[in-house]
Amino acid sequence: MKNVWLVIAAYNEATVIGDVVLGAHRQFPNIVVVDDCSSDGSGDIARKGGAHVLRHAANLGQGAALQTGITYALLKGAEIIVTFDADGQHRVEDAVAMAKSASAGDVDVILGSRFILARSFGMPPAKRLLLGVATLYTRLTSGLSVTDTHNGLRCFTRQAALRLDIRQNRMAHASEILTQIKELGLSYREMPCTVEYTAYSRAKGQRMCGAFRIVLDLALRSMHR
Amino acid sequence: MLLTLFAYALSQASKSWVAAYAIALCSLVGGVLVWAPEITNWIAHKLGVGRGSDLLFYLFIVMMFSTVFNLHMRIRQQNEILTRVVRDIAVKNALDPGDSK
Numbered sequence: 001m002k003n004v005w006l007v008i009a010a011y012n013e014a015t016v017i018g019d020v021v022l023g024a025h026r027q028f029p030n031i032v033v034v035d036d037c038s039s040d041g042s043g044d045i046a047r048k049g050g051a052h053v054l055r056h057a058a059n060l061g062q063g064a065a066l067q068t069g070i071t072y073a074l075l076k077g078a079e080i081i082v083t084f085d086a087d088g089q090h091r092v093e094d095a096v097a098m099a100k101s102a103s104a105g106d107v108d109v110i111l112g113s114r115f116i117l118a119r120s121f122g123m124p125p126a127k128r129l130l131l132g133v134a135t136l137y138t139r140l141t142s143g144l145s146v147t148d149t150h151n152g153l154r155c156f157t158r159q160a161a162l163r164l165d166i167r168q169n170r171m172a173h174a175s176e177i178l179t180q181i182k183e184l185g186l187s188y189r190e191m192p193c194t195v196e197y198t199a200y201s202r203a204k205g206q207r208m209c210g211a212f213r214i215v216l217d218l219a220l221r222s223m224h225r
Numbered sequence: 226m227l228l229t230l231f232a233y234a235l236s237q238a239s240k241s242w243v244a245a246y247a248i249a250l251c252s253l254v255g256g257v258l259v260w261a262p263e264i265t266n267w268i269a270h271k272l273g274v275g276r277g278s279d280l281l282f283y284l285f286i287v288m289m290f291s292t293v294f295n296l297h298m299r300i301r302q303q304n305e306i307l308t309r310v311v312r313d314i315a316v317k318n319a320l321d322p323g324d325s326k
Contacts, residue, residue: 050323055315071312
């Protein structure tokens with residue numbers, strides 16, 4: 001497999017980040033964790049687990065942290081970049097499968113979807129409704145026919161990552177990525193992945209009101225250069 | 226105050242001629258209305274508003290909303306600049322696995 005880097009954005013994930021990095025390290029020798037100004041030592045734990053660690057001096061948001069990680073991975077010569085959640089919801093084998101598929105070179109972007117084979121466990125009903133609305137909104141605004149619009153498991157080839165420019169610092173970055181895939185004419189496909197909701201990840205997950213913030217961020221971003 | 230506003234408008238000409246012209250126009254109109262306040266009543270009646278002072282109040286609300294919105298957009302732009310700085314610092318100070326820092 002080509003030079004693959006795993007990019008993880010982390011904010012106060014001390015409880016789980018060590019296990020996430022150790023578990024991924026068996027398959028991904030190159031991992032970068034972007035510590036988004038955590039106050040619980042997440043960065044130190046991730047480094048001990050074998051990850052390169054970058055630390056934001058101010059909390060900027062997951063979108064900003066992912067872009068920082070992608071920028072670093074590109075500087076390190078990454079040919080394939082996989083974004084992976086820090087809260088333990090994703091499975092390493094899914095990331096491996098996406099990286100291998102991307103190495104074939106037939107698409108620019110591979111997007112994980114928990115709905116292709118109905119592989120989500122423990123998803124709260126409110127979350128399912130929110131994601132359904134988000135999917136419809138994204139299809140209308142970006143024109144992409146995707147089944148899972150807010151899945152943090154994504155895989156980019158180097159050429160796609162070089163063209164990507166995530167400017168939405170917080171949760172609207174997920175929609176922004178899809179819009180950029182469309183606007184840049186990047187080829188993409190979805191692959192099934194498993195998302196496992198634990199009590200920990202449910203407690204840290206997005207609130208319903210976050211959807212309004214996302215729409216507002218997207219609308220306001222379009223009004224300035 | 227209107228003269229100060231007019232001077233400020235001239236100072237913004239190089240940054241944004243739209244803002245400069247808009248502010249200059251507002252200050253000139255303000256000057257005319259101070260010199261002949263009865264004009265506001267005439268304009269208000271033409272627009273279907275009861276009194277000139279009501280018209281000025283409505284215009285003030287619109288101007289304030291525009292100003293606040295503009296400031297909000299500038300803050301968002303500043304946040305993007307801040308993000309680039311924070312990112313640059315983070316990348317330059319990256320820690321390899323197992324660093325003792």
